[in-house]
Amino acid sequence: MDHRPRERVPVLADVARVAGVSVPTVSRVLTGATPVSDKTRKRVDDAILELGYRPNEAARALVRGRQSMVGIIAGNTTRFGYAATIQGIEEAARAAGLLVAITVVNSATEADVKAAVDLMLGQPLAGVIVLDFDLQGERALSALPETLPIAVVTSTNDGRAARRVLFDDHKGGYEATKYLLSLGHETVHYVAVPSSGRPSGRLVGWREALLEAGRKVPEVVLADWSAQSGFEAGLILAGLSDVTAVLSGNDEIAFGVMKALQLNGLSVPDDVSVVGFDDHPHAVLWSPSLTTMAQDFVQLGASALHLLVAEREGADGPADASSPSPHLIVRDSTAPPRAGGAGRTIH
Template sequence: MADVARLAGVSSQTVSRVSNGHPSVTESTRRQVVRAMQELGYRPNSAARALKRGEFRTIGVILFTLSSTGNVRTLEAISASAAQEGYAVTLLPVSVPTQAGMHGAFTRLGELAVDAIIVIMEVHLLDAATVDLPRDVPIVVAQSGEDDLYRIVDTDQVGGTRDAVHHLLDLGHRTVWHLAGPDESFAARRRASAWEQALREEDRAVPPLVRGDWTADSGYRAGLRLAAEPDCTAIFAANDQMALGLLRALHEAGRPVPAAVSVVGFDDIPDAGSFLPPLTTIHQDFTEVGRRLVTDALRQMRGEPVAHSRTLVPTRLVLRQSTAPPAGQS
């Protein structure tokens, strides 16, 4: 900094103000200092500045798995939103959500020095880990949950499910079958419960629930079972990957979509429009989820009041070519 000050003909204090973006520096002086920095190859010492300010410009992200489409897209959105705010992201995957694993992740984040933590993990997994989350670091949890101990940002699972079910009923289908996600997932349970409630409110029969594990393979296996049900003319799949396997199974079984069976997915993954046929699905706004997670984390970090409650990001139905009125109706 002293070398830059000598070359620019200013004080070290002025160099410091330029480095920190202080508004009191005139534009001509700022340009003079920046030219000197560039000529000397000067870079502000971010570690030293962080220690001085007590702010590291870094958000830590702990997550359980990167195999989930939702987790990957949420992480991508968090990274983009953090970058827009001038923050970096440090990622720490936890292979198994145990007390030891979670404690280790928080310890490592503490050693790496982060200003806030975003946890991409369903709350029941946090509870199962019996972890006392640190109280001196702002924490926001992404994913589904009903716990009020943490600030939670989630998409509207119930609203999206109801839109899917009512779309199929409005087309004239007598009822809607459901290909659910794994029972240990809160999101899967919430969608399955909303599906059943929507049918009962319309006084429709509730078919036996068929369960998958979020993968296309499980959707294919479930699809072979559903194809053998002659009364099955409409299916709501709990995610798009299972819907992909479901489409293949129905095709192989000679029950074309949507002529014989209508299918609605959930997520609106980037490839959903390229399925055969293109998939009608429920769009989750992962970009908005990531933005709100970062915003809530930064608000807490700055001492602004943020209630410990759930924020629901709205979903929307995306109509494509995998749904139609049942055969014999127009």
């Protein structure tokens, strides 16, 4: 006889009915909390197979006194670096049998930070991973309770004590600038991503490389994370006479910078070389293809999840984890400077 319910997903009571046992007995078989006879276990297992019953892992975790949800707090989920890091967290969480909940902090105001943190703390959390990529992330990290297991994806050891996955923004900015100088450029202009309340490692590395080489440090051009802000920065750079090389705080900014330069009669890379940061999937498809400092954001996210699980389970191990160093991918957007430099004005 086929006991499978036709109109709904089978539940624990259906398994108990088909197996001829009580609901608590089925629960004991699923959780392993109390020993049951082999005969009873087989009856329950056979009923589960017949019904196609799928245990609710979240409910089982609560029965065991273990939360099964990992929270992610981020200032954005649409930018490449944020999205790829979240991908790494989710994939690692799924492999560990954990659910993921994401809360976006709309702004760095006290009200928005508190609203996001309160919303997250209303969930049955095993712990929280904070993407400390911006001011929203930094302030949300400070607002979380000390009793909650926390892992942070960040480029700094500054701030509250927490397990950290560190990526080396400083090295990336330094090496990208050194590469442009090695091509023969006299200096490198920088279009900066927003600060998280402290100097960006990318900016510090850029400045350090210029000072070490005894080169002029140009005024920083500010942008947000978007290609549109890069375009507006590119309009400024197109009118400066000494611009032959530009380092952009991320690839999307670099896309906008290149578009503005090209619309103003400048060739990339013949007149101006451009380097991005992060290795966005579109970087290789852009025209010209973008030279960039690549980072493995997916690995960053996975490492953060592993650190959080280790803290939750009280495992020994390092409090921090380092990601693979950013590495330069040379494509078509960089070249030695043209004789005579840029020296052009906006058309």
